[in-house]
Amino acid sequence: MLQLNLHPAGRHFLQIPGPSPVPDRILRAISYPTIDHRGPEFGALGRRVMAGIGAVFKTKQPVVIYPASGTGAWEAALVNTLSPGDAVLMYETGHFATLWKKMAERLGVVPEFLGLPGIEGWRRGVQADVIERHLKADAAHRIKAVCVVHNETSTGVTSDIAAVRRAIDAARHPALLMVDTISGLASADYRHDEWGVDVTVSGSQKGLMLPPGISFNVLSPKALKASESARLPKSFWAWDEIVDMNRNGYWPYTPSTNLLYGLAEAIDMILDEGLDNVFARHQRLAEACRAAVRAWGLEIQCVEEACHSPVLTGVMTPEGVDADRVRQLIYEHFNLSLGAGLGKLKGRMFRIGHLGDCNELTLMATLSGCEMGLRLAGVPLRASGVAAAMSQLQASTRPAARAPAH
16 A cells, blocks of 8 residues: 655645645744733734734725634625525636535525636636626616625636626616635735725635635625625624724634734735735746746636736646646655646646745746646646746846845
8 A cells, every 4th residue: 555655855835726835934923822812912913913904905994804714704795794585696707606606595695697608607707797787687676796706716717806896886786796805815916995895705825825714804884784784694703793892903702813913924924025016926926837838738727818817827638638637646746736626627627826925936846846747647748838937937037025124
């Protein structure tokens, strides 16, 4: 029986699109002694986190932080704003949009699921004009919310949220706009206030570089007003108590104390680098990764240039090549983990994460492992993707952004 060494020499390359690698600086912060979550020291930590996280979401509105995964924040967005039998418009861009829709059904909400049929719908972003037409046809305003995914982790497709807001406004429709940016936050440009989002959903384990266990709702005044009459059952997820206690840095129940230490450190790291620099770094790495895939002669999962994700790149394997077997070879030989194809794309693609605590050399090591693994799997490659990515990075290189000396 084959015995795998779970601790081989060197570092493990965790290049899935989340959970992403946790920097040492954040790990050290999480290791601080646990403190009294009702004491003054914790209140100061809570207020510090609240002050900083709004800058990452680009909002001045309340940010609710849950000790839960992103799935919990999905549920919180729905139960705080909707009532049993309410209609919602949801757009299918991939596996996670589909899971959010299934959750809505289980909660007693009635989703209308838009999108292109089959795999084609998982290769493109949200079509705002389709949403606009459906809302214009809803003269009775049955639809209470529009739910879309900003960065679809399963496919590597980023959608234009500002265009969705314009579509809702053009239709003169009162529906709330709810957006999942679980994998987009702190990696891809996101603007809760400027884009007119009513509820933003996110999580800790992607661009924020934390372990899983924290999730977020960002609330517009319109969403808070809707919560006053929403009749879906809620207790743990209810916004009112959390928003009230957060003003002083506390929670109505036990929060994730040590993860909040890590969140404070992550916010400092992101804001010290500068959000615009963070976004530019992710774009530069994504462009180099796509250059490698094209040089290999393989197909990028996202077929719309404007929708290519700065967070991950989906790689389609040739007909007859099991992408999961390729991933397994790469893991076993090079200690490198890549994301699997999910749902409709299982076995047909793998996903390269280039988010969070990632730089040029991280990406080059990842692409080297991918290229060697593809060759081991017998996949014919047109040229060296590693060389193509190196050329791309050399042409766009710049000094690393560093925090000012203290």
